[in-house]
Amino acid sequence: MTESLHTLDRRSVWHPFTPHSVYADEHPLMVVAAEGHWLIDADGTRYLDGVASLWCNLFGHRRPEIDRAITEQLGRFAHATFLGNASAPAVTLAARLMEIAPKGLSRAFFSDNGSTAVEVAMKMAFQFWQQTGNPADAKRTRFVTIGNAYHGDTVGAVSLGGMDLFHGIYGPLLFQTIRAPSPYCYRCPLGLERSSCGIACLEQAEALIAEHADEIAAVVVEPGVQGAAGMITQPEGYLRRLRDAAMNAGALFIADEVAVGFGRSGALFACEQAGVTPDFLCLAKGLTGGYLPMAVTLTTERIFEGFLGKPEEGRTFFHGHTYTGNALAAAAAHATLDILPGVMETLPATIAHFAERAERLCALPHVGDVRRFGLALGVELVADVGTREPFLAASRMGMRVCTDCKRRNVFLRPLGDTVVVMPPLTITTEEIDILFDALEASIREIDG
Ligand SMILES: Cc1ncc(COP(=O)(O)O)c(C=O)c1O
Missing domain, CATH: 3.90.1150.10 (Aspartate Aminotransferase, domain 1)
Incomplete structure (x- = not known):
């Protein structure tokens, strides 16, 4: 066999x-x-x-609770489209996620995996600035990213990433970002010793954000640790200072907690640990307890309202995957959220x-x-x-x-x-x- x-x-x-x-x-x-x-x-x-x-x-x-939730959902239905339509398990899941997410996040956009969760945030941030009605905002087309970052393998997520080993060959396919150094203190990109590397890399990121303030759509970061780069940890206060720099530049802030969301950091979310509410929080992996592919991009009412208008105005977010809002995955996610508080x-x-x-x-x-x-x-x-x-x-x-x-x-x-x-x-x-x-x-x- x-x-x-x-x-x-x-x-x-x-x-x-x-x-x-x-x-x-x-x-x-x-x-x-x-x-x-x-x-x-x-x-x-x-x-x-x-x-x-x-x-x-x-x-x-x-895990019996998750097995049972999926089986029970199978007895109702497995999947119905979420495009211009709703289904109960994902709708109630969205409401539950808002109860535990950092305060200020109020809208859930579902997709299938970590890469799409980031891709969605990136496209939303870009489109948001194109339709504020303010000509200066339309110049906000660029993203600040961190060296060694990993946000997934789709071409948009790869553009935001900084792992040349995986993705260098795709260079000609990618869009350019403003890339700040990774705080990889063991092999400091600035050639500094460990004690000063992390903060120096952060200061360089802050300086880049200030320098390009008017053209930045969003700053994108993996809160707490750059996982796929080899668990590169960040100095104390890193996330908050980066978020403040984005805010001072009037730019949006995308937190990719695909790897660390749902308890990995020791808190439910690394953003919560740092006292940061991002404009976009990307979640996947642990969302269904590791059972089924589902991701979610959480965002604020401000961003959501930027997409409102008459259909013919073309402000709609034209992005969606066939299995978005999948009912079996949502059932697994509900069971996950039931189990999580005890595990915390x-x-x-x-x-x-x-x-x-x-x-x-x-x-x-x-x-x-x-x-x-x-x-x-x-x-x-x-x-x-x-x-x-x-x-x-x-x-x-x-x-x-x-x-x-x-x-x-x-x-x-x-x-x-x-x-x-x-x-x-x-x-x-x-x-x-x-x-x-x-x-x-x-x-x-x-x-x-
Ligand atoms: C921080 C981060 N973002 C995005 C992704 C991509 O997720 P997926 O493999 O589900 O597309 C990963 C995967 O490891 C990740 O660690």
């Missing part, structure tokens, strides 16, 4: 973010079942899901233990940097800790360590040579220990 599935996979499938020349050698899982925080392979082996199925699984697999209560203790185990990694050979934000961790592996010299790309050291973790029944996925640990929020103390024991052992294997 296992072999034939792997044969089918190799013959028929093209996997995302996967170099197929080495795919089979890196022992991919063939998941046939899952239980709680564990994935079960076709041969029956169990693996701890240390990346929460790419950062979206909040409470484990086969146990989360501080989970994060404390996770942080303590993460800290211990610093002492290991080849661990250059350990970056943590709430229950998200990046462990940057380097050939030489003293000189910060990276491993040769061909060694695929991040993947090597993760493949070794798999031998120890822990599933992790690296970003280059940064091993990412992003477990479900409900991971237990014992499971945290299993995960870090495996990771420690695999890192020690590097020279073995």
